Amino acid sequence: FSHQKKTKNGMMSRAKVLTIDTMNPTVKKVEYAVRGPIVARAVELERELSEGMKKPFSEVIKANIGDAHAMGQQPITFFRQVLALCSYPELLSDSTFPEDAKSRACSILNSCGGNSMGSYSPSQGIESVRQDVARYIERRDGGVPCDPDNIYLTTGASDGIVTMLKLLVCGEGATRAGVMISIPQYPLYSAALAELGAVQINYYLNEEKFWSLDISELQRALDEARLYCNPRALCIINPGNPTGQVQSRECIEDVIRFAAQERLFLMADEVYQDNVYAEGCQFHSFKKVLFEMGPEYSETVELASFHSTSKCYMGECGFRGGYMEIINMDDDVKAQLTKLLSVRLCPPVPGQALMDLVVNPPQPGEPSYERFIKERTATLSTLAEKAKLTEQVLNTVQGISCNPVQGAMYSFPRITIPEKAVKEDMGQQPDMFYCMKMLEETGICLVPGSGFGQREGTYHFRMTILPRTDKLKILLNKVQEFHLKFTQQYS
Amino acid sequence: FSHQKKTKNGMMSRAKVLTIDTMNPTVKKVEYAVRGPIVARAVELERELSEGMKKPFSEVIKANIGDAHAMGQQPITFFRQVLALCSYPELLSDSTFPEDAKSRACSILNSCGGNSMGSYSPSQGIESVRQDVARYIERRDGGVPCDPDNIYLTTGASDGIVTMLKLLVCGEGATRAGVMISIPQYPLYSAALAELGAVQINYYLNEEKFWSLDISELQRALDEARLYCNPRALCIINPGNPTGQVQSRECIEDVIRFAAQERLFLMADEVYQDNVYAEGCQFHSFKKVLFEMGPEYSETVELASFHSTSKCYMGECGFRGGYMEIINMDDDVKAQLTKLLSVRLCPPVPGQALMDLVVNPPQPGEPSYERFIKERTATLSTLAEKAKLTEQVLNTVQGISCNPVQGAMYSFPRITIPEKAVKEDMGQQPDMFYCMKMLEETGICLVPGSGFGQREGTYHFRMTILPRTDKLKILLNKVQEFHLKFTQQYS
Incomplete structure (x- = not known):
């Protein structure tokens, strides 16, 4: 009877089997700020607004997550035409669809069991899609060979990253597997490591040098970690999330040398590979640099790199498409x-189909080519403008300083929070206090820097650059006003 | 230098970071027969055939997996029309699409950020879809109330099942969490438990009584397990996979009483809820029975039930849609x-859209209603015929005995394997030896019973009933011929 208690109506009730005290303890340690309490409150505010409640704003603007279509970005027409054809193949006889969309749809359907996206694919992904991915990587990397057998299609990049981390986890106590991640980081990494019971090894990006990566800091973090765990892998996000830096070729070479020397498995999160805006910056894939460093590296360093349909000019997050390429993995x-x-x-087949279109878009001479290029260019150049605009406006505000948004989809400015506000935070992080207050007063939903990690005593927020330009301007003005008011209030 | 070795060209090469000896040991314990070595060999044979190699058969028939569309089942037209409209909303002005498909597409798109399936949904799933799921469950269960807050959309049912198991895992040594699963079972369960490091507690279904579930056997399994682990959950698959039985209402009541008394979290895998063929059999959901047993049970027993877009009359496996309902879970x-x-x-949005259509199909009076009913009825009645045919033909073969396929999509006949073949198995299970030989000689790909679990000394295989009727007849004849030949060869 120890598990039973009386309820209000006198009935014997059993204590629950699954309680916060008896559930999986590693799950409790998981945190994911991008969809944390501040977003829950934003959703609540939206509901309250829709119910007619009065607020100091007329609309909640969610700048917390890289969700391009939700912020008004339009899908690429060609991609959606092919997806519609694949979903309902009777449209293949509809003369309004361009011929290249039809032939692409036929080739995808021919690779599906029973010519239907409703069939399971092989677990590694549809073979013809993996071949197209391999050819894309070869083109991107100037001819460095790519074997389709090394390509695994995934349910978004997150799925691939978690799967790779899962393979790497082992050991107990002082030999527990450790994984090096950048701080600030994208919190999928910390969440996955917490769930898997691995050790998170923090290395700090250099905010003073545009969030660049210093090898001496990698070495410091590694040496300290070796005292209490078994460091096995090094994760890099390039272009950076939330920090927006684009790594130089030289830096990537240094990282590869470091990984080789220190025997670390490299994981390169390259989902923003088309999102490079700053003059003089260029995306270099880890795979390409690795192979150009010669066989001493290209035949030994173990690398997994990740891509997705969710970012770049596509922004198709909802389809959960992605791939990973693995290099030098033990058979x-x-x-x-x-x-x-x-x-x-298998990964969702519509996401696989979409990944196929991303790596094999319309070619010169095909009927959809011009429209495709026009749409892609428009999206990317608008993003570049918004990256510049965000940096410029934020840097005009006293108490906010913002590194250039060289790439990706976010600004991660540093904010000065007055001492008085730091002391007033009432059990929450000062930047959470700041962002929560901003949400309540302006309707703008940002993610506090503490959700990504930051040097102690510094405060930041992550803001996407995705809102439409007119809206982004309003948003930046509101942030500016709020910051000044907040600073006055707590000075 | 202990990690380095010379390669053939004299270069120093590093030992790999990630090897079979240093990888996650729980991953190594995972097994999944439905896509195991026999399927790998089937794929190889298909390639060899396509390359013109001579085989004793002209085609590989994959009866190993419940992949309906791959076996020729046609998708429901209405579902695919709506998916095409959601993928490419310009089609909303196309007059060839029925109005109800258009209005359904509009309502799905209105629930998506930026009216695009490319946006992330809330992590629990699109709110309006969860509401539709709740209304579906209420209709299905004769009015038993369902709260949309208890509905979680998932990436196929597998994702929901693994997530629930993940919450339940805890403890070490003699207090390690244990989960009761039926034997035979669907190997997702054993694979997930191995990966999570939980204890698998086997209870055996009664083959002599149409694979029914005996409470006395549950009690035996539980009592034995209590000596070495902490049993926390009881998993039921109804209709059964691979065994095809449909549980009686009485049996479900007994199971619920058992779970309540023994304090077990109930997990009901109900993905075959529309696949019931046998006279006198009917699907009863655990939720409905639980609520009809009164507040002593309905207010205390913790239950998660799972559904999917992959089975029933839809067979849309590739979209990875599904939901789970949780009852009495601690807040x-x-x-x-x-x-x-x-x-x-979030789960893939196209899969969420499809789940919405499954729970909210065309209604009487809507333009697509008749066609929908016709297609659904045709698929389900063909499946019922094939279930009957499979059972009948297999039971004519001496040395094969097959329980009625009351539901789901598989037969799981018992096969007699001669002593001599059992001894000759050369390191593989006798039924794997049997199935491998059948594949090489006939091109038919089945899964050996050992992949699902079976009483020691008994042998089975799982065969889907999905091939087209004409093909199924050929397949059954080939199985018959092979079995006779095999029996002669080893007698």
Whole structure:
């Protein structure tokens, strides 16, 4: 009877089997700020507004997450035409669809069991899609060869990253696996490591030098970590999330040398590979640099790199498409990876189809080519403008300083929070206090820097550059006004 | 230098970071027979055939997996029309699409950020879809109330099942969490438990009584398990996979009483809820039975039930749509569940849209109603015929005995394997030896019973009933011929 208690109506009631005290303790440690309490409050505010409640704003603007279509970005017409054709193949006889969209749809459907996207694909992904991905990587990397057998299609990039981390986890106590991640980081990494019970090893990006990565800091972090865990992997996000830096080729070479020397498995999160805006910056894939460093590296360093349909000019987050390429992975481990993926059957087939279109878009001479290029260019150049605008406006505000948004989709400015506000935070982080107050007063939803990690005593927020330009201007003005008011209030 | 070795060209090469000896040991324990070595061999044979190699068969027939469209089942027209409209909304002005498909597409798009399936949805799933799921469950269960807040959309049912198991895992050594699963089982369960490091507690279904579930066997399994672990959950698959039984209402009541008394979290895998063929059999949801047993049970027993777009008359496996309903879950645990799901952002939106259509299909009076009913009825009645045919033909073969396929999509006949073949198996299970030989000689790909679990000394295979009727007849004849030949060869 120890598990039973009386309820109000006198009935014997059993204590629950699954309670906060008896649930998986590693799950409790998971945190994910991008969809944390501040977003929950934003959703609540939206509901209150729609119910006619009065607020000091007429609209909640969610600048917390890189959700391009939700912020008004339009999908690429060609991609959606092909997806419609694949969904409902009777449209193949509709003369309003361009011929290249039809032929692309036919080729995708021919690779599906029973010519239907409703069939399971192989667990590693549709073979012809993996071949197209391999050819894309070869073109992108100036001819460095790519084997379709090394390509795994995934349910968004997150799925691939978590799967790779899962393979790497092992050991207990002082030999527990450790994984190096940048601070600030994208919190998928910390969340996955917490859930897997691995050790998170922080290395700090250099805010003073445009959030660049210093090898001496990598070395410091690694040396300290070796005292209490078994460092096995090094994760890099390039272009950076939330920090927006684009790594130089030289820096990537240094990182590869470091990984080789220190025997670390490299994980390169390259989902923003088309999102490079700043003059003089260019995306270099880890794979390409690795191969150009010669066989000493290209034949030994283990690398997994990740891409997705969710970012760049596509912004198709909802389809959960993505791939990973693995280099120099031990054959037995690869067999284990394939087996592990088979349990979940396959990534969503519409996402695989979309990934195929991203790596194999309309070619010169095809009917959809011009429209495709026009749409892609428009999206990317608007993003570049907004990156510049965001940096410029934020840097005019006293108490806010913002590094250039060289790439990706976010600004991550540093904010000065007055001592008085730091002391007043009432159990929350000062930047959470700041962002929560901004949300309540302006309707703008940002993510506090503490959700990504930052040097102690510094405060930041992450803001996407995705709102439409007119809206972005209003948003930046509101941020400016709020910051000044907040500073006055607590000075 | 201990990590380095010379390669053939004299270069110093580093030992790999990630090897079979240093990888996550729990991943190595994972097994998943439905896509195991026999399927890998089937794919190889298909390639060899396509390259013109001579085989004793002209085609590989994959009866290993419930992949309906791959076996020729046609998608429901209405579902695909709506998906095409959602993918490419310009089609909304196309007069060839029925009005109800258009209005359904508009309502789905209105629930998507920026009216695009390319936006992330809330992590728990699109709110209007969860409301539609709740109304579906209420209709299905004769008015038992369903709260949309208890509905979580998932990436296929597998995702929901693994997530729930993840919450339940805890403890070490003799207090390690244990989960009861039926034997035979669908190997997702054993694979997930192995990966999570939980204890698998086997209870055996009664083959002599149409694979029914005996409470005395549940009690035996539980009592034995209590000596070495902490049993926390009981998983039921109804209709059964791979065994095809449909549980009686009485049996479900007994299971619920057992779970209540023994304090077990109930997990009901109900993805085959529309696949019931046998006379006198009917699907009863655990939720409905639970609520009809009165507040002593309905207010205390913790239940998660799972559904999917992949089975029933839809067969849309590739879209990875699904939902779970949770009942009586502790509020703090529910908050943890929502947080955990947020890390993976959201289930694929096209799969959510499809789930919405499944729970909210065309209604009487709507233009697509008749066609929808006709297509659904045709698919389900063909499946019922094939279930009957499979059972009948297999039971004519000496050495094969097959329980009625009351529901789901598989037969799981018992096969007699001669002593001599059992001894000759050369390191593989006798039924794997049998199935591998059948594949090489006939091109038919089945899954050996050992992949699902079976009583020691008994042998089975799982065969889907999905091939087109004419093909199914050929397949059954080939199985018959092979079995006779095999029996002669080893007698």
